[in-house]
Amino acid sequence: MGSVKDLVVLKEPAATETGTGRFIFSDRYSIFDWGEMPDHIMEKGKAICLVSAYFFERLGELGIKTHYLGVVEDGVVKRLSDLQKPSDTMEVKLLRVIKPKIHGNFYDYSAYQRERGNFLIPLEIIYRNSLPEGSSVFKRLKEGSLQLADLGLQQAPKPGQVLQKPILDVSTKLEATDRYINWQEARAISGLDESEIEEIKRVTLTVNDLITEEAKRLGLLNEDGKVELGFDGNRALILVDALGTLDECRFTFEGLPVSKEIARIFYRRTEWCREVEEAKKKDKIFWKALVKTSPVQLPDRLANAIAMVYKAYANEITKRRWFNTPSLKEVLEDIKELTTV
Template structure:
């Protein structure tokens, strides 16, 4: 399936959705590299339970998803029926059609003729704030996007909390993700203007629900991404995973609770310096070589971050881990060291 979860196919998709199971692993990935050398204990279970929590909330709001249930003793159950944490989720499956690589670009013409039951080839990003160093500022400066694309009337400031969320787009099925203007996103996905506007509205609704729920745990939902498919009737349906520290940039008392602390650690390594030189080249992952292992104390703190986030957002103590405020204090101390 990918670098951080595996897919078990129970029934492949045909004209109708199939059925499969995601096995959320304890693997992690940064900088698009793929599987890293360490495992983060219980990360897979925490992500599975968090994503299930949000899928069930979204369904109550009338939003279609591919979620069937979480799996215990071989059966798909609702979250409140679980007796212990699980890392397995049962979902509906759709077709994944990959654009064809042509020279330096990709041919998306297949998406002009598809009717339904397929993954839309986009990552859809919502941004509730723009931290210093956000790609948005670089792209605005280079003219790759406009204020109008972002629904803004004036140039934003670093650290600014947006009055209205920004909806942004990137590729999903290319070797290295790249950001897209709204028009290019609509064009390569083969969507009509009406469908694309519905996609934007869906993204804003998902953002609203995740923000509402995380606020109850004292967590700020700064930005996040979703993936969407067309079902067999060409209706929008949320897929993959959402509402987790891997899909969102959460913060707690101003401390970022995501893989950012791991990225900051790696940015101080020779391995990352090789990535800066080689990323985007053919077989760049082989060129940069194997990443170093994590320091044990950092690894434990990040494991606790995932588990405490799950406990406090879902509102059930699935894991025996310190309170989030204590965990995030440790994460903050690591951030200070790596920034120094």
Template sequence: MASVKDRRVESPATDTDLGRGVFEFSDRYSVFDWGEMPDHVPGKGASLCTMGAYTFEQLAAAGVPTHYQGVRTPDGETVRLADAPEAPTQMVIDLTQVPTLPFEDGSYDYDRYHDAGGSNYLVPLEVVFRNAVPVGSSLRTRCAPADVGIDADEWPQGPVELPETIVEFSTKYEEQDRYLSRSMADEIAGDADIAELDALARRVNETITDCAADAGFVHDDGKLECVYVDGEVRVADVAGTFDENRFRFDGREVSKEAVRQFYKRSAPEWVGAVKDAKRAADERGVADWKSLCEPSPDPLPPEILQAAADLYAAGANRYTAREWFDAPPLGDALDAFE
């Protein structure tokens, strides 16, 4: 079980052929790499599936290759989003091979990963594209403003636009995400070409940015995963949602970052313990950092849980220009987080 969605295999991928599967989106959520949190956000799965399907269909119209096939209706049909009778929770996709990434003697063995994946595999990277540096961005802890072309000695308190889009690469299947140099990312990517991954990310970013602007959003950053199939890279997983991307509306955060920031304000001891556990795991050369974290997160207060549900639902309505969900105006949902 993944932290927010499950994958059901209908026909498995092989060394030579893609398979077919279904993403089943749940109402689970995850922050700070914790995995499943102690409560669920009502309707979140349908919101993510709807936004993701909309984005994939916009990418297809722009000529971007993806693994998306359609959404699954309650009676089992696979259709385009516009033909779905209600907000979907299941997305039909092409499946590729996803080998196990071995961890031995304090390091991950990517050679064995690629030996198992052959020429049909999920690239074990997250490709991150950034148009701005919002509050909560890891770029603020890894770089000085001048390193990314911003004329400032310190990071401003609010979001700051980048002079040009940045594309970065981080690990996907390690217990802790780590950002990589371009040469290291190239090595981890296997046969997939880093320049092609970079170019694909920029095309995806342009499409999502246009969709966001049409909805009255500002698109700050996002991430994607890719499959490598017979010499071509294609967009995989899901893209253009409030879990994969950060948007702003009237200057306020519209993504799961709103929940992250709430936990930073309301549960600093737990957030600090997570950071300490990750650091200790690095120092000890172990993968399972959660076993080193004694405290666990508390559920969200009822009013914040409802605000999160309203954020996902109202935001999905705006992004897709269709009233899939009965939700208050997006601004009202955002007010609760303040």
């Protein structure tokens, strides 16, 4: 079980052969690396499953390899177009997850130097088309862990700045807290060669282009998002996890967040969030034990409005009315009222 979805293993992956499993997307959600938050977002799991299936199928048509096998309805694996009703279950190829060993405050990735295929690459690739308020880029620039040259910028960016071309960022995937790293370290810890790094970048930009195009159709700006990848048994690159959802992407509508950022805005005002930020400064690995406050529940109206965003987005991205909701624009007008109080 993960913080936002569960996994049922039908066939274990081996060193040279992918396994088979089913993701059951839950109504749970996570922010700030905390894990499961106290609220559930009703029918979020079904909405996430449908949207991710849509993008996997579109990318397959573009020749991009993925781990997607179909969506499950009444025990049968189907294409999205064959579903009779929303489903929260997706069947996928399974790769091995090789977790780095922990030695004190150090992560040991040496196992990746020996592995040839059929494993999750321990990285998250982030594409950035703009730098909305709340982007980690501003915090990293202030701390000095990121330089303007890394972004290809001459001057310090401003919140809301649209970039002339996408920036690709990279972070760790299997550590207690995602850690931004440079491409040289990403290549080293994952056992990748230069051509594989370039292929990862190419696939990520293809994903970004597709999601940007589809979001634009809804009147949304695709600010940034993340991609996860792995190698199959032949060391061919494949996309894994989920794609194009409100959990993986940050969209805005006329400057208004259309993603988990809505919940983040609420929680940034709480004592719990302040404790999380301080704890991460003190201990990069075991920070959670230092947090004494628990996150409060979202106000009911805000939690319900966030659920409507997920469902309206799923309806409009897939061009099919799975859920009985107002239009995405109408839901976002309600969100705007709630988040400006």
